[in-house]
Amino acid sequence: MSTQPQPPIDRETLADCETLVADLARAGRAAQRVLARMDDAAKAQALRSAAAALRRNAPAVLAANAQDIAAGEARGLPPAMLDRLRLDDGRLEGMAAAVEAVAALPDPVGEVISRSTVPSGLDLARVRIPIGLIGIIYESRPNVTADAAALCVRAGNAVLLRGGSEAVRSNRAINAALTEGLAAAGVPAEAVQLMPTQDREAVGAMLRAAGLIDMIVPRGGKGLVERVQNDARVPVLAHLDGICHTYVHSAAEPEMARSVALNAKMRRTGICGAMETLLLDANFPAPHAIVDALLDAGCELRGDLRAQAIDPRIAPASANDWDTEYLDAVLSVAVVDGLDAALDHIARHSSGHTDAILTADAAAAERFLAEVDSAIVMVNASTQFADGGEFGLGAEIGIATGRLHARGPVALEGLTTYKWQVRGTGQGRP
């Protein structure tokens, strides 16, 4: 997100953006009603058709992407952002294959969640249905255009996409290919719409469109997620921070603790499931091996006084460190006296994403699983497993740390809701 001062809001532009979003939303909702009537096989076929269209239109997509890259280079975008933006034959094939993988997932729509007959003789069924129109607001990766659209459509939802300015030509080309493929299989083009303007007020209008857009999913950095969570009137599915803890209990098996802690921090430091705080039990017998492994792997450690006493290479932690998501090779380390102290630390500092205990003590493990109030709680596993693919969900629209609707990795089921179907034989209520 730009940190440059914003120009004063132009009331006319603001009204225009609201009208635009309302028009797009109404078109999307109408298209969604068509999608809602399509069965599993028809939606899967439409996604395979979209994947084929992506492959067919590869030259146009790559040409548009080359223009985005050239514009980005001229604007002086940093190399990491240019890399996220860049498409080639392999990445485009990966995008098409991902759409086909979503097509192959089981359709959650139509599932009967519960069914019963009540004393009045009414037959009540709760049946899974699409949510409706989903708004996706994302940053530079153009593959989100295809991934998010595929997940939404698979579960019968329409989607309104708003990508980053730097990828605008790529996103338009991908969206054109997708809708061409979907339309060939009977899905109205308005089921997958890309915001036609990069005006930032259009994002504000999406966030305020309660009743028109049913849910917003922000995909990107913390600045984006924070703005969306602060300004949205529409329900938001997201996580802001992944301040994940690993607690090495006194009864942890030393070699397992070393390898899992190392993986949790260093496998990839930039993902939301990466460990950011290591809690070492004062009675755990082998803290040095863990500390050595992390330092040897190039991780900076910042500890409380008792952690610093383990190794002089551990720097002092400030009060902020316990609430910091580094997303880097930096880790805060505290020594705690037993399970209760670990639970207290986690209750105070966890962002509710993923927290783990390493222990061979089953009772301690079950207490941790029961009492840590995060979306994902783990025993004897790396927090880096917090991922829809690793959870067997096929793909995820995001990871959510809110408490309502869906939590943790959110995939197709999280893109559905339910209705009550009531079948009677002429009952009036007594």
Place this chain on the structure above:
Amino acid sequence: MSTQPQPPIDRETLADCETLVADLARAGRAAQRVLARMDDAAKAQALRSAAAALRRNAPAVLAANAQDIAAGEARGLPPAMLDRLRLDDGRLEGMAAAVEAVAALPDPVGEVISRSTVPSGLDLARVRIPIGLIGIIYESRPNVTADAAALCVRAGNAVLLRGGSEAVRSNRAINAALTEGLAAAGVPAEAVQLMPTQDREAVGAMLRAAGLIDMIVPRGGKGLVERVQNDARVPVLAHLDGICHTYVHSAAEPEMARSVALNAKMRRTGICGAMETLLLDANFPAPHAIVDALLDAGCELRGDLRAQAIDPRIAPASANDWDTEYLDAVLSVAVVDGLDAALDHIARHSSGHTDAILTADAAAAERFLAEVDSAIVMVNASTQFADGGEFGLGAEIGIATGRLHARGPVALEGLTTYKWQVRGTGQGRP
């Protein structure tokens, strides 16, 4: 809600109310962590203890209520409001019995929603847990104090209650009795807190307390629900309107159609599940019997031109009538050409609460169930069945027309969420 002009907001009061709500929320959240560790039997026992305390403290509750009634009479409250406010031995016993009935409901917490082992060997379980701290904002009926508190506590939640000014003494006495009973069974008194001030800014502070209060349930008239939905930053579970439709299909059995339509409108006209619009298929052979029955029962009918042609006693409907929740013995009536026209009318005008089709044609019934996008869709039954008790849920915290989390009658399960419990054997992510 008062329509008098409000005094300008006092910044100091506003800050005070925010501090107050934050303090109450923190105390409530701490108490909730105790509740979350209590098992089914302990929570049920605590509610039975609360019911006993309500009975034991009946003299104090009735004395407080008599003061509220006297104050209300002095302020000139209308008789209907005084009746909602008034408690007597029978109503107090009903309140205690309702708390015991909630105690007898099955505890949803701990239910394993799904469980699987993924290729990495991790064992994944989604387990139902309490939501956390629920805010209830309600109007004159003091029984909501006990009902809402019991439902929240049964599912392991703490609750922050903010009742109407006219019932302030009654609510305090009921809350004191409940917390006395809960505390005797080991539930901290802060699990059920009543807002100690009637300052309207305190309601605003509750609505803005995202991260401190997990969900708000407004219980009361449309003015209250509208304010809560407009101002809340915390997720809201509610319905604004119940504009419920009954469509009499061409293949409806005439006598069933007459009796169900009459029940849907006239059993009780003031509830959210009451029918507000009757759609008569142009090919339904017996519209006169339905119209006669409704008129004979004292219902005012307002129709389109084709409905007016059925009976001269049907007044002309204005454009607004199709979007009006009368909550009275008034009904809008339209004649439609077939199922598609009925679906179109409902898509345009339904509030998404409850809509019904009356028909002996199974294919038409299934299309209606599939395509009407409301929280509750019914075949051959009165829309007045839209109720948690009638749905076998025991009791309801409210009826929700939003699309996320929980829809239709929301009871104990809707007061829970889930977490992922992951059990490993030392896995690092490849």
